[in-house]
Amino acid sequence: MISFENSQYIKEQQKYTEQVSLEKIRPQARFFDDHEHEEPWDFINFIWNEGRKTLKILAPGEETSEEPFMLQIHINEMISWGDIGFYMCLPYPSLGGAAIASTGTEGQKNRLVERFKGDKPTWTAMALTESHCGSDSSAIRARAVQDGDSWVLNGEKLFVTMARKSLIDSQGFLVVWATTDPSAGHRGIKPFLVEADAPGVTPGVKITKLEDKLGLRSSDTAVVLLEDCRVPLENLLGGADGKGFKGAMKTFDSARPSIAACGCGVARAALEFLKDELAKDGVKIRYGVPRNLLTSIERDIVDMDAQLRAAWLLTVKAAWLVDQDKPNTKESSMAKAKSGEVTSKITQKAVELLGALGYSKKTLLEKWMRDGRIVDIFEGTGEINRLVIARIILGYSGKDLR
């Protein structure tokens, strides 16, 4: 039976998260935008020590809900409504954790849970992108060579979100994608767990650069250099045969709606702010009146409302499929592609409609515009997600449509 009634539990979790966003995130958002590479430790420690008691989904291994992914996207949306950069600071197994969840063996999953039981905030990261390839992830060159009882990893990874938090700030880990056989194309690509021995101690791994970015500045994005980095054989994710490239793609089926939800949060923040400012100026939006009778601003707003709702409902649908354990590659890409586009459009339009105030750093709106732009870039650009959708609806292979 079709139902749009959200569960009581998710609503309560959402309400709590809203409070966190209002009290612990928004007041600090500007500072960390102005001070890239500093880290919001108050917020991080609060989540680790307090927040996780309520938001149990952030603590791996804890029972939460019969619809865990639906819950997850609601939290992502609400934290990102506070600040999407802070979302990227949440000490929970997001990107790397998703890879383990979709490709790891039981043993590997348990090790993940163990890492998150300590008393210090912990993170995980996922390293796929390289300098010569991002979208075309089947072209990666990082090498994994078996040597005795270990894998030896060499290569350079770019744009690794939370790499510093995972390896230097905490005893977390990276999931590194490397090829065991460069001549085998994507079939040779496999995921490896690179674990920190202690915060700041991961032999063979160096963070050589932290990116200076347009937005998302409270989140660290690092260049990671792997030089003869040795990991035990059992650190091949998915066990001896590895689930490889297909596993990476499966990771996207949940990672994409996750990010889509974050985009919706940013867009909603901007749209709500815009409406509030207009209301202060006495501008009322006449919902229901034929569009040709509306003012230009009203028309822009009802269009933005519809676009945001479209992005959000696609995200909810994709998440529902995850919880139902049904295939959702197409729906995930749809949610991500739509959210990426809508987040940029709404935040950019909101800045325009508020004129000088919108363009000024006096409010967070301009920041949301810079922050929101990332949504259409990582976890598969808008173009890559369109490719994924198009191939599925056209019945085409990667060769037919490149």
Next chain:
Amino acid sequence: MYSFEPTEDQQIVITAAKKLAEKFRTGMREADDAREPAADWPAAGMELCLLPASIPEQYGGFGEPSTITWALASEELAFGDLAAALVVAAPNLTALPILYGGTEEQKTELLAAYCDESYVPGSAALMETGIDFNPYALKTVAVLKDGCYVLNGVKCNVPYAAESEWVLVYAALDGATQGFLVKQGTPGFTVKEREENVGLCAFPMYSVELKDCAIPASQRLGGEQGCDFPFLLNASRVALAAMAVGVARASLEYSIDYAKQRKVFGEALAQRQSLAFKFAEFATDIDAARMLVWQAAWELDNGKDATESAYLAKNFAGDVALSAADRAVQVLGGYGYTRDFPAELWLRNARGFAIMEGIAII
């Protein structure tokens, strides 16, 4: 908990509607040329039996109304042909407002007719000419005088105005839109010319003039209490939005099939990103539009205020239908511009969504 799985009964309705859609697609062009519904459409619509299934037993039917079920069916029917979907839903125009907002007497007296096996068209007169048409602020007025409501005004795009026994006329009563049941032949009620629109040609719509048309006060929809017009408008918008999703899907699927078999510069048209990406975008927006429609329909079925949802759904789905149909014309190139192919018909039909109000209700 969220769920996006239609019930088993709804699945049966969807399957039946899909079958009808094939029939509609076959007759679509001829009906458009003739500016009349195909002869077998009304009876085909009755096979679905959705209206009797929406009317409770005590009024002659055998079920409860469900906007969601109607929305699921409407998308499929309009995927076949929009005019045909409107024909199938036309009896609702009188019957559903009575069911949703009529007095006990109105329900007992009038609903049974719509539960028969034969097709009984319904009719509602909401639209008015003029670019300032606003369903919440009509120019047609109703005034209470000597125990009668006296109606004055001009209506356009009134479905089945000439064929229906009862026409539900919407008019402003002290500034608020209300419904009035006018019987065919009432003095002062005149059906004027058949509308000649650019699209929706097979769906019979007329201009109607109301000149001191007096009806007993008991024929006001909902009697003295009146009716919840915003609710009816929302249900009407969801109907059109659901149909818009069907038209958009028809346009997209046809474009995709064409682009896969048409070869240009040594490969299929669909292998070009400029087309493939557009297809991906339409597929995305169509899925999204369907979600907006379902949400609004669910709100209506669950007694929530669906004003914003229904409005956004109609805007969004109508926009998607228009651009998907427009794209279909482009994808087909010169053929898209000819009447040998359906794309031009979808474009003409889809242009109507932003303009039309109140010509269907579910």
